[in-house]
Amino acid sequence: MADRSFEVARLPGFRSIALTAFVLLYLPIITLVVYSFNAGQSVAVWEGFSLDWYTTAWENEAVKGATYRSLLIAASASAIATTVATMAALGTTRRKAFKGQTFIYVMINQPLMVPEIVTAVALLIFFASIKVATGYNGLIYLIIAHAAFCIPFAYLPIRARLEGMDLTLETAAADLYASHWQAFRFVTLPLMLPGIIAGAMLAFVISLDDVVITEFVKSGGQDTLPTYMLGQMRRAITPEVNAISTVLLALTVLLLTAFFLLTRKKD
């Protein structure tokens, strides 16, 4: 009896399509990384290996400022988003299903559904009036904007973690003389911690990578790394941009690897 189940991988042409997709995905990135080590000025003509562009970028005050802002915004925004998302996840999972639950999910995940450009314009108009009224132009607007669109990214892994957790555990803690706070501190929190860390990392990466909303919301002199690079593109492109991108890429890969290790199902 032939009992071979259907496998997509056996379809004719599957191999070549998959191969093409991988090449399209990774070749540009490999090129980008390779040319960050170019000794010459070009991002297209190879003139030998050097780390000059990394040094150039490192010594560039504009890059330093943008890096600092990017990290500050990503750290603050992911911290806020993770806190909010943790509370939202607790509120939506640590209880019996309630009326309007789906509506709440949709509300929390709204930034995933509304086109980013729409959110950007809305934030621009909203913050502009506040900026005019208060005369204050700090990074706080960017932090709030980033926190807002990072919430669903932080929320999803935390919720997934909590949903796999028996509701009786907190009841058992209360039965064993734990106050509400102790039950949270010694049972719920340690069990959801991998989810929280994963959510925070995802939020951090998403914030670090954002262009559209940042471009709209930032005031003068508030470039983050991505908007700085976008600005550079309008002038002469040098492998400095490649060098910055490569560092960003390395950071992101690192964080996402940690994310997958944390969210992976334990046997």
Add this chain to the structure above:
Amino acid sequence: MTTMPIAVEARNAVKAFGQGAVAVKALDDVSVQIRQGEFFTLLGPSGCGKTTLLRLIAGFETPTSGQILLGGEDITHLPPNKRPVNTVFQSYALFPHLTVAQNIGFGLEMQNRPRAEIKETVARMLALVQLEPMASRKTSQLSGGQQQRVALARALAPTPKVLLLDEPLSALDLKLRKEMQIELKRLQMETGITFVFVTHDQEEALTMSDRIAVMSAGHIQQTGSPRDIYTRPANRFVASFIGETNFLTGKSDGRQVVLHNGAAVDLVTKQGAVSLAIRPEQLRLVATGSAGAMPARVASTVYFGTDTHVHLSLSDGSQIVARQQIPATGAMDLKTGDEVGVILPADALQVLED
């Protein structure tokens, strides 16, 4: 036993879930007194309200009306963490991020007991449930039976006034269940803690309990010792839920009952229509025409190894079952179609309330 003070009490406890037309009364005016140091069992079919009563005692739910008392003190509105009552959950609910020893010590930690005391108690509990070698394992690395023991040790460690057990053995296979029944009984004797045990298994209830409350549809039908419940069931529900029973109906003149099949038994009861119950092992089978025997025909016999169940048709067409010990002295070798006489010993007949 009767002199022991009351450990827990429910007074006219009502618990309704939902509102208006969809409201379900999980408990409907339940009153029960559980004595100190007793192994008390709540027995009843699934959905009769056993878990709900346990949750009211533990404090996970508040009664819609009525009171819960612990040692005479009203604890109806006390939160669960303020009640000296611990629970063994049906799903065990062990903390997966903690080791066996940490699970057992959890209650003591939350009470801020001294380190040395916690260490000593945990060691004692590990010994009590024979899990010393597992102390530093995660609970997910344990078998079902071992997890059950951890749940027990965790609930016993803070020496609660009352231990609540919600069908703790239902997830175990038969052999392990028998072992744990003995184990539980031993733990209860050794610790002297009041156990409130929930089960839907009548045999488990009969073998383990000091007293049993039989529940159905949110009511307690009868409370008593296993022997009371088995030999003197208060009503038709209890009689049919606990063991096998034959039901007979008839009319009484106060001193004698005339059954529907025409047979008469001397029995002091209220006048009018009566329901009687008798256990299969109480029926005596004799030769037809013997004095005081009612005639019956053997419909079938079922061999059970230790005894034989003899299904009998009475003259009015109704069926009853008799149980014959094997080997019984003077037992008749009965075959389908045989005519026999059935004697109903008056002292074995139970008059039912319904």
